[in-house]
Amino acid sequence: MSERSNSQREGSKVEASANAIVFVVEDDLSMRRSLTNLFQSVGLDVVAFGSAREMLQSTLPDVVSCLVLDVRLPGLSGLEFQTELARLNIHIPIIFITGHGDILMSVRAMKGGAVDFLTKPFRDQELLDAAVAATERDRKRREDEQTIAKLNSLFETLSPREQAVMKLVATGLMNKQIAAELGLAEITVKIYRGHVMKKMRARSLADLIRMTETLGIRTNRPEQT
Amino acid sequence: MSERSNSQREGSKVEASANAIVFVVEDDLSMRRSLTNLFQSVGLDVVAFGSAREMLQSTLPDVVSCLVLDVRLPGLSGLEFQTELARLNIHIPIIFITGHGDILMSVRAMKGGAVDFLTKPFRDQELLDAAVAATERDRKRREDEQTIAKLNSLFETLSPREQAVMKLVATGLMNKQIAAELGLAEITVKIYRGHVMKKMRARSLADLIRMTETLGIRTNRPEQT
DNA sequence: GCGCATTATAAACGTAGGTATAGTTGTTCT
DNA sequence: AGAACAACTATACCTACGTTTATAATGCGC
Numbered sequence: 001m002s003e004r005s006n007s008q009r010e011g012s013k014v015e016a017s018a019n020a021i022v023f024v025v026e027d028d029l030s031m032r033r034s035l036t037n038l039f040q041s042v043g044l045d046v047v048a049f050g051s052a053r054e055m056l057q058s059t060l061p062d063v064v065s066c067l068v069l070d071v072r073l074p075g076l077s078g079l080e081f082q083t084e085l086a087r088l089n090i091h092i093p094i095i096f097i098t099g100h101g102d103i104l105m106s107v108r109a110m111k112g113g114a115v116d117f118l119t120k121p122f123r124d125q126e127l128l129d130a131a132v133a134a135t136e137r138d139r140k141r142r143e144d145e146q147t148i149a150k151l152n153s154l155f156e157t158l159s160p161r162e163q164a165v166m167k168l169v170a171t172g173l174m175n176k177q178i179a180a181e182l183g184l185a186e187i188t189v190k191i192y193r194g195h196v197m198k199k200m201r202a203r204s205l206a207d208l209i210r211m212t213e214t215l216g217i218r219t220n221r222p223e224q225t
Numbered sequence: 226m227s228e229r230s231n232s233q234r235e236g237s238k239v240e241a242s243a244n245a246i247v248f249v250v251e252d253d254l255s256m257r258r259s260l261t262n263l264f265q266s267v268g269l270d271v272v273a274f275g276s277a278r279e280m281l282q283s284t285l286p287d288v289v290s291c292l293v294l295d296v297r298l299p300g301l302s303g304l305e306f307q308t309e310l311a312r313l314n315i316h317i318p319i320i321f322i323t324g325h326g327d328i329l330m331s332v333r334a335m336k337g338g339a340v341d342f343l344t345k346p347f348r349d350q351e352l353l354d355a356a357v358a359a360t361e362r363d364r365k366r367r368e369d370e371q372t373i374a375k376l377n378s379l380f381e382t383l384s385p386r387e388q389a390v391m392k393l394v395a396t397g398l399m400n401k402q403i404a405a406e407l408g409l410a411e412i413t414v415k416i417y418r419g420h421v422m423k424k425m426r427a428r429s430l431a432d433l434i435r436m437t438e439t440l441g442i443r444t445n446r447p448e449q450t
Numbered sequence: 451g452c453g454c455a456t457t458a459t460a461a462a463c464g465t466a467g468g469t470a471t472a473g474t475t476g477t478t479c480t
Numbered sequence: 481a482g483a484a485c486a487a488c489t490a491t492a493c494c495t496a497c498g499t500t501t502a503t504a505a506t507g508c509g510c
Contacts, residue, residue: 191489206396458504476485
């Protein structure tokens with residue numbers, strides 16, 4: 001059985017980097033224990049598994065985290081697991097560790113987006129540095145994703161017509177052009193446009209345009225030669 | 226001496242991927258020759274050097290290209306050369322090849338942005354695939370850079386005051402607010418704003434805002450909670 | 451000194467954007 | 481049936497934006 005939920009939480013005195021979780025997938029029990037101890041010693045929460053399958057079957061908490069992954073594993077290998085996580089749209093930054101690696105493996109791992117690839121034996125500090133870099137990368141990714149998610153949920157509150165108007169506003173069309181495009185009266189466009197600004201909480205047109213950029217809203221724009 | 230400028234150009238019947246250059250830095254003469262032949266056989270131009278220093282001293286043409294780089298070299302090593310190129314802001318995509326590599330090397334290379342890291346012996350097709358991927362990456366990078374360069378040169382044609390107005394317009398301020406900010410009459414701001422639109426060749430405000438995004442123009446914007 | 455670009459402004463006018471108020475029609479949920 | 485909402489329009493009014501024409505001071509290069 002895997003020693004999960006062993007989050008170091010004896011007191012409320014947790015380090016600044018608290019509530020970041022390091023997932024460990026490593027089949028060797030003693031190695032798994034020593035990795036767990038290492039991360040806990042610097043105040044990181046750890047959840048460890050003995051195989052990829054175990055981790056996939058558990059419910060992963062939605063917090064800043066990274067994954068320390070042994071390349072050689074029973075069942076799914078580390079590299080296969082990396083591919084599988086990508087397929088499932090799970091973007092956790094991965095640090096590979098291995099005792100018997102080769103260059104081809106490491107290059108594949110790095111091409112697949114791994115943060116680092118360490119060979120045993122490695123210094124504790126190397127792994128800790130990699131974990132810090134990895135969690136930082138995850139924090140940024142989550143930040144970006146949340147920004148987009150927020151904007152998207154605001155955009156969802158718009159009625160279909162309002163969304164259409166917003167898109168055309170973003171392309172730089174004038175109200176009367178938008179009206180012609182949608183077969184509306186100009187006044188109607190003005191009203192919807194007002195709704196868009198309110199619902200999207202945009203303080204200015206510049207603001208709204210930037211939101212459409214973030215959302216990746218694009219229409220046929222033959223502009224900017 | 227290095228066999229440079231041996232660009233395969235007997236006729237004007239060059240392949241579709243023409244005028245992309247593969248730079249080769251490899252100290253072993255026979256290897257250098259076979260690499261040169263390999264790339265020329267698929268219609269790529271090749272410029273080969275025996276050391277990093279030679280390449281740095283030559284004038285690099287400003288076209289889509291990639292670099293096939295031996296890790297072990299006399300003088301500057303391949304990895305050191307990679308660092309040096311980054312320091313010089315030369316962003317050519319690198320494919321490492323090596324006969325005596327290790328994992329640490331390959332990971333460092335990939336972390337440093339290398340496209341691939343191949344160990345000898347490798348199949349010709351592997352290297353060719355990597356070269357295609359690398360030149361494609363370079364093509365995209367150049368495309369993006371040129372877009373920015375064009376916008377920048379347009380921006381440079383603006384007078385200081387016009388640039389200031391453009392920045393404040395991008396933040397979403399109204400003309401009267403911009404006027405207050407710069408200590409101008411509103412009418413003056415309107416005039417400059419018109420100049421900005423003309424000189425930047427922006428068809429709409431939306432267009433202009435996107436240009437400022439591309440240019441990375443940012444001012445203190447306490448917007449978008 | 452002359453020409454030129456930059457900075458700055460004014461008057462005047464026209465267009466575009468935005469809001470408030472009010473009303474019609476149609477759908478959907480309760 | 482009635483409430484709630486989406487879509488749509490109209491009148492009226494105000495603000496913001498943009499251009500044209502004209503004027504003028506400053507500074508820079510030749």
